[in-house]
Amino acid sequence: MIRIEGLTKRFGGTAVLNAIDLEIAKGERVVVIGPSGTGKSTLLRCINFLDRPDAGRITVGDISVDATRASRADILALRRATAFVFQNYGLFAHRTAQENIMEALITVQKRPRAEAEAQARRILKEIGLADKADSYPASLSGGQQQRVGIGRAMAIGAQLMLFDEPTSALDPEWVGEVLDLMRSVAAQGQTMLIVTHEMRFAREIADRVIFMEGGRIVEQGPPAQIFDAPQDPRLQRFLARVSA
Amino acid sequence: MLGLVPVILGYVPLTLAMASAAMVLALVLAVALAVERVFRVPILDQLVLLFISFFRGTPLLVQLFLFYYGLPQVLSFLTAIDGVTAAIMGLTLHFAAYMAETIRAAIIGVDRSQWEAAQSIGMTQGQMMRRVILPQAARVAAPTLVNYFIDMIKGTSLAFTLGVTEMMGAAQKEAAGSFLYFEAFLVVAVIYWIMVEGLSQAQKALEIRLNKAYAR
Ligand SMILES: Nc1ncnc2c1ncn2[C@@H]1O[C@H](COP(=O)(O)OP(=O)(O)OP(=O)(O)O)[C@@H](O)[C@H]1O
Numbered sequence A: 001m002i003r004i005e006g007l008t009k010r011f012g013g014t015a016v017l018n019a020i021d022l023e024i025a026k027g028e029r030v031v032v033i034g035p036s037g038t039g040k041s042t043l044l045r046c047i048n049f050l051d052r053p054d055a056g057r058i059t060v061g062d063i064s065v066d067a068t069r070a071s072r073a074d075i076l077a078l079r080r081a082t083a084f085v086f087q088n089y090g091l092f093a094h095r096t097a098q099e100n101i102m103e104a105l106i107t108v109q110k111r112p113r114a115e116a117e118a119q120a121r122r123i124l125k126e127i128g129l130a131d132k133a134d135s136y137p138a139s140l141s142g143g144q145q146q147r148v149g150i151g152r153a154m155a156i157g158a159q160l161m162l163f164d165e166p167t168s169a170l171d172p173e174w175v176g177e178v179l180d181l182m183r184s185v186a187a188q189g190q191t192m193l194i195v196t197h198e199m200r201f202a203r204e205i206a207d208r209v210i211f212m213e214g215g216r217i218v219e220q221g222p223p224a225q226i227f228d229a230p231q232d233p234r235l236q237r238f239l240a241r242v243s244a
Numbered sequence B: 001m002l003g004l005v006p007v008i009l010g011y012v013p014l015t016l017a018m019a020s021a022a023m024v025l026a027l028v029l030a031v032a033l034a035v036e037r038v039f040r041v042p043i044l045d046q047l048v049l050l051f052i053s054f055f056r057g058t059p060l061l062v063q064l065f066l067f068y069y070g071l072p073q074v075l076s077f078l079t080a081i082d083g084v085t086a087a088i089m090g091l092t093l094h095f096a097a098y099m100a101e102t103i104r105a106a107i108i109g110v111d112r113s114q115w116e117a118a119q120s121i122g123m124t125q126g127q128m129m130r131r132v133i134l135p136q137a138a139r140v141a142a143p144t145l146v147n148y149f150i151d152m153i154k155g156t157s158l159a160f161t162l163g164v165t166e167m168m169g170a171a172q173k174e175a176a177g178s179f180l181y182f183e184a185f186l187v188v189a190v191i192y193w194i195m196v197e198g199l200s201q202a203q204k205a206l207e208i209r210l211n212k213a214y215a216r
């Protein structure tokens, strides 16, 4: 189980995250929506300590980290229990697709190379890129790169997978294949926290939708409730704007 | 005159050995200095800045004389050092200062997404530098570093001033015996020229290889 308590982040005095509380059950798919600049990315980045939170506690399974006194070891443990899928893929540019997927297994998890290779090949097949194992990121399409990005996250075996607008940088033609892959990851019971502007996809994949504004969770609930019967006027305005 | 060629050519291995040894040592030192400059360890950072400033701010010849002829007067244990060792050390320190700046710029130039991806999969800082950042920085820095190696090869001729018989020393001796000064130094010049041209070709091949991953 994942628990976030009082997560707070300030950038130069302004609070971007205001004491966020959030619990995510094992296997649950939570989608975060909200206007630009409300702290959705910051929430994900703080969970992964890419941005260091100013206060709060993050618990992922057995690992529980208090932001105010997180040691280097705490941060590594938390990062190793979570995986991050970036908007702009963030693939290691000097490594092939297969090497990207293997990297965490070899360097971080210290698994034997043969085992890591076998697992990378399994994942390449799953993400539909078995024939691109030896291709470098620069020679892959955006959709293919993001699939490798998701494959790299899958390899880690993380308890929580974080997606920060995984399709926003893609040409429209590649969005479908990435969403399909996310569906198949979800079908495997992976716990996922997803920031996306794809409202139809959100409605379809989410067990729960969270609406954020101004660094706060304003409203949350099952997709039917959030999209069909929004309560808060800010959420109503937001939905009117994105569906227009 | 042609008799001079094999004599002077015989000293090419010494030149290459001095330059190669200095290059390897300078690379190791420069990477350490560059990484320090990126992470800015308190106190150490000031020392590194001072080191880089001094070795970039004074001529190589002055540094060599200072260390070979000057320093042993103050630090007596240095008297045991021979000219070849002193030249290698001088070249190492001098070029490490320049190369550190090149490598630092290359490290800083590695896209932020690469640092964050490395962190997100749980790499330690050391793993991130070794596996992700330095390999990518190397690609950017390599052509400039080869230029420094070329400068180093030419710089080995200064070992002559420390009493080392290298190509210049050999030419000087040959010329003194035969009075063929023009011929002797011309041979030296041409040999240097050929070595540097060879390296320039290798540099081009290296660039193509390093950019392989980035070709569309
Ligand atoms: N490194 C930073 N330094 C200063 N301010 C930052 C930094 N990162 C984010 N911010 C600010 O924090 C606020 C929240 O940013 P964040 O990226 O989390 O928003 P978001 O909800 O993901 O928006 P979007 O939908 O546009 O991606 C914004 O006002 C942004 O300008």
Ligand SMILES: [Mg+2]
Pocket (backbone or CB within 6 Å): A040, A041, A042, A164, A165
């Ligand atoms: Mg964002």
